[in-house]
Amino acid sequence: MRKDYGRFLPGAALTVALALGVAVPTGATASRPTLPDTVPVAAQAACVTDPATPKRQFRGMWIASVANIDWPSRTGLTPAAQQAEYRGWLDLAQQRRMNAVVVQIRPTADAFWPSTYEPWSHWLTGTQGGNPGYDPLAFMVAEAHARNLEFHAWFNPYRVANHTDLTKLTASHPARKNPGWAVAYNGQLYYNPGIPAVRAFVQDAMMDAVSRYDLDAVHWDDYFYPYPGSGGGFPDQATFAQYGAGFSDIADWRRNNVNLLVQEMHDRIQAIKPWVKLGVSPFGIWRNAGTDPLGSRTTGLQSYDAIYADTRRWVKQGWIDYISPQIYWHIGHPSADYAELVRWWSETVTGTDVQLLVGQATYRAGAAGQDAAWQDPAELTDHLTLNRAYPRVTGDIHFSAKDVRADRIGAVTRVATDHYRRPALAPAGVGGTAPAAPSLTSAVRGTGGVTLNWQRGATGSTAEYAVYRLPGDGAVDPCALADARNLLGTLRASGSTGTFTDATAAPGSTYRYLVTGLDRLHAESAASNARVVTGTGGTFSVIVDNATSGGFTAAATWGTSSYFTTRYGANYRFAEPQAVSDPAWFTATLPAAGTYRVEVWYPSDAGYNSATPHLVATANGTVTAKVDQRTGGGQWRVLGTYDLAAGTRQVVGVSRWTSTTGYVVADAVRITRL
Known part of the structure; x- marks a missing residue:
């Protein structure tokens, strides 16, 4: 591999579209019967996905x-x-x-x-x-x-x-x-x-x-x-x-x-x-x-x-x-x-x-x-x-x-x-044939986590498996499998059965697990039936509004408005973009270190900023994700899935430092442990 080539100047980060979020039940639910149907793997083009995962x-x-x-x-x-x-x-x-x-x-x-x-x-x-x-x-x-x-x-x-x-x-x-x-x-x-x-x-x-x-x-x-x-x-x-x-x-x-x-x-x-x-x-x-x-x-x-x-x-x-x-x-x-x-x-x-x-x-x-x-x-x-x-x-x-x-x-x-925050499947090659979906026979919570067992699909050549974990219970939206936000990992196939232990499962959380099979060229089957594992104390989820006492800080440069009815709560904050960070911060208390989904709410307007920088203080450093606030307002939008530390701290910030025009808006965030 040659190393004697010339060199070149960092460019501006690109604006990326963010995935639509779905609210997650926050309370523990009673055990439900296994969902018997396989779940189709949605075409990525049919779903709004997170380019970071x-x-x-x-x-x-x-x-x-x-x-x-x-x-x-x-x-x-x-x-x-x-x-x-x-x-x-x-x-x-x-x-x-x-x-x-x-x-x-x-x-x-x-x-x-x-x-x-x-x-x-x-x-x-x-x-x-x-x-x-x-x-x-x-x-x-x-x-x-x-x-x-x-x-x-x-x-x-x-x-x-x-x-x-x-x-x-x-x-x-x-x-x-x-x-x-x-x-x-x-x-x-x-x-x-x-x-x-x-x-x-x-x-x-x-x-x-x-x-x-x-x-x-x-x-x-x-x-x-x-x-x-x-x-x-x-x-x-x-x-x-x-x-x-x-x-x-x-x-x-x-x-x-x-x-x-x-x-x-x-x-x-x-x-x-x-x-x-x-x-x-x-x-x-x-x-x-x-x-x-x-x-x-x-x-x-x-x-x-x-x-x-x-x-x-x-x-x-x-x-x-x-x-x-x-x-x-x-x-x-x-x-x-x-x-x-x-x-x-x-x-x-x-x-x-x-x-x-x-x-x-x-x-x-x-x-x-x-x-x-x-x-x-x-x-x-x-x-x-x-x-x-x-x-x-x-x-x-x-x-x-x-x-x-x-x-x-x-x-x-x-x-x-x-x-690389989440695992990823290898790109699919030409000529692959997806095998039949596996059958997920059990999902049992134990002291080491949740152990899954499954049977290989009845037809096709299965070379590997992908394991997915979704928060909560209920029917599975195929778009939940369209990117890697819910992908736990992959493993090579061996024999007619497979097993996987999710050691990261939070004891208090309710999850749905699914498995897919892939052939040697990574063509993916439909997902297996889902198995629900209930939590012992409910899924942790917290919403921090810009009006939450002790949960929001912003300088006087940030204005306050209640003009749009698609806001969360009584009002929202806004500011002009400028070549200085000057972030508005949402502070939350997280009960334990783990993987969390971060969502944002804002009212949208065609004149708002197309690349509003959102800062997430992860356990591995601050990550920036950009949101087009011209569209998609009045609902929870998934910013991404991140590893966050326990304790009370500033978790999500909205920065003014962007070269694009239009107000940047800070309204509310929701943080849910997965």
Whole structure:
């Protein structure tokens, strides 16, 4: 994964639409019979959803093995130490509510499994060909799937070594047996992409892992032909003379060589395991508009011309299942603006079945030597906020795991707080078939929480389950399942039954539980029947009005009005927007730390502010959500679901700091424990 790219300026956060709220019963109810009907999973377009809690979002991080960047941390660790380190990375992914890891298993024409084609990687033991004493790939896949994390196997097709001496390779290495396959360039050894036998061999080497292990995807990064180096171009003129019939231009021939690798590999994967995706994470710029009118409004290095990767064609031809361009610049960068590149890639995948994931430069956030924009803790989270304006962006991959763990300047925490507050299902792939709905057979409250048991659906192939928890009892609105606000978690299917314990269930709360089944491509079934578990003391819910004694504070800059009858209570407060926060605060007393739904009430008017900032003081820091107060007034509107601390404190604020015009309004809030 390249790290030597240019950079760019944080942009304003985008206004997002907020979900409509439904009032939750606040008292405990008597046990009711199980609701027998399955619940359809509503199409997201048919419901108003909260963009801060998307139901489907790819969330991954790269775990790099080359040069021991992430894992293993050094060569020569014992199997037990290697395994413990890897489990630690998966624990981190779970803590950050990720649903995938992208793990490098063939970094330099070697293998992290007992390959029948290439030697054991020296990044494991320190000696190429040295047996690590176990099968790392089998272990890694099993551990990831035990946590229901997708395992994307990251291969480098052509890189042979980070040196140019063939004699340093183990004697059995294919490059030593076939020295004509290898090219020394810019201090490294590469397989020559122009030799048809090489193309077939590297495919065979990767397909060995695809056929023998339960992978979710094959993943390539940005190394095809090597990046231009000093001392002239890539030395393959003799290969062109031998194999370049039909091409007058060596650049077109090189691109065709890479095109064939991509197309053939995709076809081979589909032929044996059609659920295994092929994903590519290329350099972030295909071509600049100054070179090609189809290109982006950028002026950086062009992967089409520099490394012969015609990524746009791969998308348009459907030769890949997802693309994750490394958009490693900040918002406003003069040569490669993050905002421009997200727009360009979004337009590029439109009209295709290729999913767009964004490769995020998490390694830049707060790092020494980076531009000033990357010293702003909001830069990275602003990237994901901007992505919401482009529905074709289905998630992100962070480079790399050690930077996710380092969390310099709290940038990763900001991303998790603003965008990963709830679990998320992986984006659905093409060709999936939803299985039949599971049957939820029991939901029993015990000392460790609420334990659910269910039977797999009678038809279809169920690969995983999603578990939902809704507050209160009564009929289930399908829109309650349209985003992730009620999603508890997911787990891999095993056998014909499933079980899950909700350890976060509050003893005093009444809940409805439902389960769905998903196939290998994440197509989701209808939800199971609902099971109701009653609480012992009623669901906690509190309403704080702007007139509540001790519950509301605002400066004299905030006016008072009772003009609109759609207000909550006797009146409401309003203020002009200004470049100063000056928030009006709602204070509440919360009985215990936990997950709470926060709703707001305001009278709406066409002249009010379209992006009123609401501040929520969560247990993990202050989160900002913007509300369009021109519409949706006179009812409870869901601001979001947040982890809040116990005690009496200012919980929700309404800020004046917005660049949009029109009064900002503070009327009432409702906070309900889930």
